[in-house]
Amino acid sequence: MKRRFYLRLLFSKSSHFSLRMSILGIISLLSKRTLNTTPSLQEVMLTSERYGVQRLPFSHVSNRDLAFFECLMPGRVITDPDELKLFNVDWLQSGHLVRCLHFGPCLGKRGGTGILICQAGCILENLSQYLESMDFTMPLDLGAKGSCHIGGNVATNAGGLRVLRYGSLRGTVLGLEVVLADGSILNCLASLQKDNTGYDLKQLFIGSEGTLGVITTVSILCPQKPKAVNLAFLGCPGFSQVLETFTTCRGMLGEILSAYEFMDDKSMKLVESHLKLSNPVTGSPFYVLIETSGSNSAHDEEKLNHFLEQAMTSGLVMDGTVVTEDKRIKALWALRERITEALTHDGYVYKYDISLPVKRLYDLVTDTRERLGRSAKNVVGYGHLGDGNLHLNITAESYSHSLLEAIEPFVYEWTAQYQVSISAEHGLGFKKKHYIHYSKPREAVHLMQKFKAMLDPKGILNPYKTLDNV
Amino acid sequence: MKRRFYLRLLFSKSSHFSLRMSILGIISLLSKRTLNTTPSLQEVMLTSERYGVQRLPFSHVSNRDLAFFECLMPGRVITDPDELKLFNVDWLQSGHLVRCLHFGPCLGKRGGTGILICQAGCILENLSQYLESMDFTMPLDLGAKGSCHIGGNVATNAGGLRVLRYGSLRGTVLGLEVVLADGSILNCLASLQKDNTGYDLKQLFIGSEGTLGVITTVSILCPQKPKAVNLAFLGCPGFSQVLETFTTCRGMLGEILSAYEFMDDKSMKLVESHLKLSNPVTGSPFYVLIETSGSNSAHDEEKLNHFLEQAMTSGLVMDGTVVTEDKRIKALWALRERITEALTHDGYVYKYDISLPVKRLYDLVTDTRERLGRSAKNVVGYGHLGDGNLHLNITAESYSHSLLEAIEPFVYEWTAQYQVSISAEHGLGFKKKHYIHYSKPREAVHLMQKFKAMLDPKGILNPYKTLDNV
Structure with a gap:
């Protein structure tokens, strides 16, 4: 049963699946688990069971298929149900994984510009380290860098922490190889x-x-590694000060501003209690992380100091700390990057990832918190303020259908009054595909379905995701 | 005859062209000519005649069609052959134009970020001025800004002078409205x-x-207007110094480097002789324009001075000038921006726009010059070195088929030894569509044709361009 589930990508009703497609399947069977955050292997309800998904008419893996794979890659086909369990559950304990083999990346330099070519299965953090050793930097950085694959990052157009400085992957990805x-x-x-x-x-x-x-x-265009990096962690008395601090630093830090993240007090509390990280600045309802990356440390520090002076004097910022050493920068970033992880320790998590006009960004958190009252354990808001991107997360002891119904479509209807995206950077996946109409007009969805039908007429590629079946 | 040519976009063999499509057609009839560079209205051979294009089975404009347009927009339908002539010839004196009505742009601000929404018919320079008056800047800048439309810029994914700093339009265009x-x-x-x-x-x-x-x-994301801009115009003793100067300034100017353009001596000579512009730095075989844009003029000047000192001391640069006033910046930029215009005064121009590894960039110019000898009037090279983008231009007294045969496929075969693009930023259009295979594999072209067939089954949208008919 689980085996069939895992391999379903490969087997359409028609038996005409090609050799190359099969090799891809094998590859996904091969790679070793490399997640830093190993999920506790408790029994997790499969998505198909929880949401009552009707199986599409795909064929099942036969012994003949297994023999074929075994012949291609002797001794490396996994069929043991216990071993396969690991691949059926992702680290958020829902969904399942498809993995690709990865081998070494290579970096080409062209007139001071780095061009990285790598296999889809490379771990983002490994790529970052490889690039840094050659004085370049990855234009993409995510909290999940220790476990996520670059192929997945591109397939989901991952945003992350550096969009403010280096733009979206659509501008930095130079080329792709894709199996159709x-x-x-x-x-x-x-x-x-x-x-x-x-x-x-x-x-x-x-x-x-x-x-x-x-x-x-x-293939990705990689900027040079900045010579100087500063990170400021500041406490703000309210969300309007979070906004004003952003406008102020955007003007005063200009081209060296590389990240502007905000976190509410509740998300910081979760990081402190579940992960035992210590917050150097306490007692504020909101916190911001401001990163600068530049080519001249003296200039950058001067700009940052001017800005901080101004922000403190005008009461935008209550308290704060600035670090410049690599180790301390990493420790401070962890407060923001590990919120997602802290949330998973808090219980079942309902996750929302919304693009909103920044002025209204936090109202959604407040209104959701009020609406749900005690039926939710925690309602937290944080995200990439510089990109107008809020991560709204709601935790509960365990999954509850009635809580879900209290949240959805409320969240989507709330946001529908503005021009929004109900998936700023996470993608629609399985759970949000029905809500695409909140962000896209009917004609656009219809055209997407035409593209899907043209490129994948049998519907074998990541079925049940992104779009409803036509 | 000309009337039919101009209106052919609107009339497919089938008479089922819709109302909206018709309105678009009307719109293109309405707008007044706004080109800064008015072409001399000498008789120009139409592309269809010069290249013997077989007309696709489109219908012709009937009196009934004209009556329909007249009814929609009374008194504004042009049918006089002399008046229409203007629309059949572009400023390079080949091809033809389709124009869109334009009305006022509007700028939204979101947390220090500008989001411009405008009609496709807006002139790029007008948009730039509008944004600058509100302390924002257009992420796109081109020599042709005085006459080109933003809709055309996006439709051709125009690159231009600021790609180095703000990336390609794929990253900065946030949204589009498109008529299918x-x-x-x-x-x-x-x-x-x-x-x-x-x-x-x-x-x-x-x-x-x-x-x-x-x-x-x-809809376009517009960065804040930089508070300080410097422009250096420098003479280099050879192309290898042009390259080394780029690597040096990339490292030393870092995040404030906003443009790095190179021009050979011959292209500067054409600007001087045909347009009477004066070059403040003479006697070098190559010139570079280095622009910085930043938020702190003192810091920027210090960075630029350090770089210039280093470049002069090490012999990378022979001579140069630096300007900071807006007027002088514009005058200096004109030396680069008006090369295309100077070339049109030199005769018929064969234009190539190639992405190449920077180290080989100028070899193509030298080899082409040698191959053509006296059959060409001038062979010049200039372009966006920071993006690896060469503009190779060849002039002759008039169009000659034999000269074209000496150039093509030579240029494409020469570049085929590297991983190149035969159209870095200009698009394939009519003249280069047959050469797409030098840059794209067969499977990719096949897939493009499938998209074309799906979205435009009757082939009425910009026919004879980009792809061969399937």
Whole structure:
């Protein structure tokens, strides 16, 4: 049963699945588990069971199929149900994983610019370390960097902490290699910064959550490693001061501002209680993390000091700390990056990832908290303020359908009064696909369905995700 | 005859062209000519005649059609052949124009970020001025800014002078409204910095040269206007010094480097002789323009001075000048921006726009010059070195088929030894569509053709361009 579930990507009703597609399947069987956050292997209800998903008419893995895989990669096909369990549950303890083999990345340099080419299965943090050793930096940084794969990052158009400085992956991904549903390989792996020959096909696969093709190789433009990095962790007396602090530092720090994150008091409390991290600045209802990255440490410090003086004098900021050493920067970033992890320790998590006009960003948290009252354990808000991106998270002791019904569609209807995205950077996946109409007009969804039907007529690529079946 | 040519966008063999599509057509008839560079209205051979284009089975404009347009917009339909002539010839004196009505842009501000929404027919320079008056800046800047429309810029994914700093339009365009071939309007006009709900459809229209849909409205993320701008114009003794100067300034100027352009001596000579502009630094075989944009003039000047000292001491730069006043900056930029205009005064121009590894960039110019010898009047090279983008231009007294045959496929075969793009930022258009295979594999071209067939089954959108008919 679980085995079939895991391998369903490979087997459509028709038996005409191609060799290349099979190899991809094998590859996903091969890689070793590399998650830093190992989930406790408690019994988790499968998505198909929890949400009563009707299985699409895919075929099942036969002994003949297994023999075929065994022949391709002798001794490396896993069929033991206990071993497979690990692959059926993700670290949020829902959904399942498909993994790709990864081998070494390579960096090309062109006139002071780094161009990284790597396999989809490379772990983001490993790529970052590889690049830093060569004085370059990854334009993408996420809290989950220790476990997430670059292929997945691109497939979901992951945003993260550095969008403010380096923009979205749509600008930094130079090329992709993608395996299509018919088993053919689409090579869009150019490593050129500019290329206007025909349509930019790779864009369609960025952010399509694996539903149009499987990304196997990625080429990314990587900026030079900044010579000086400063990180300020500040406490603000209210959300309006969080906003004003952003406008002020945007003007005064300008081109060296590389991140502006905000966290509410409740999310910091969870990090402190569940992960035993210590918050150097306490007693504020809101906190912000301001990172600068520049080429001249004296200039950067001067800019930062001017800004801090101004922010303290005008009462925007109550208290704060600034660090410049690498180790202390990492420790301070952990307060923000590990909120997601702290939340999973708090119980079952209902996660929302919304683009909103910044002025209204926190009202959604307040209103949701009020609405849910004691039926929720915690309602927290944090996120990438510089990108207008709120992460709203609600925890409860365990999953409850009635709590879900109190949250949805309330959250979507609340946000519908503004021009919003109900998935700023996480993707629609399985749980949010029905809500796409809150962000996209009918004609757009219809066109997406036409693309899906054209590129994956049998619906074998990441089924049940992103779009409803036509 | 000319009338038919101009209006052919609107009339497919089938008479089922929709009302909306017709309105678009009317709109293109309405707008007044706003080109700064008015072409001399000498008789120009139409592309269809020069290249013997076989007309696709489109219908012709009937009196009934004209009556329909007249009824929609009384008194504004142009049918006089002399008046229409203007619309059949572009300023490079080939091709033809389709124009859109434009009305006022509007700027939204969100936490120190500007989001511009404007009609496709807005002139780039007008948008720039509008934004600057509100302390924001356009992420796109081109030599042709005085005449080009933002809709065309997006449809061709125009690159220009600021890609180095603000990235490509794919990252800064937040939303589009597009009219599809069936007359329906696709609204992807979100103004959010992040939105991962479904596939990013707008990307397919960016850079598709109007062959998949007509862009009618654009939303763009606009950075704050830099507080300090410096421009250095420097002479280098050779192309290897041009490259080394780039690497040096990339390291020393870092985040404030906003443009790095190079020009060869020959292109400067054309600007001086045809446009009577004076070059303040003479006697070098190569020139570079280095622009910095930052938030602190004292810091920026200090960085620039350190860099210049280093570049002069080490012999990378022979001579140079630095300006900071707005007027002098504009005058100096004109030396680079008006090369294209100077070339048109030199005769018929064969234009190439290639992405190459920077180290080989100028070899193509030298080799082409040697190959063509006296059959060409001038062979010049300049471009966006920071993006690895060469503009190779060849002039002759008049168009000659034999000269074209000496250039093509030579240029494409020369570049094929590297991983290149034969159209870095200009698009394939009519003349280069046959050469797409030098940059894209067969499978990719095949997939593009499938998209074209799906979105424009009758082939009425910008016919004869980008892709060969299937």
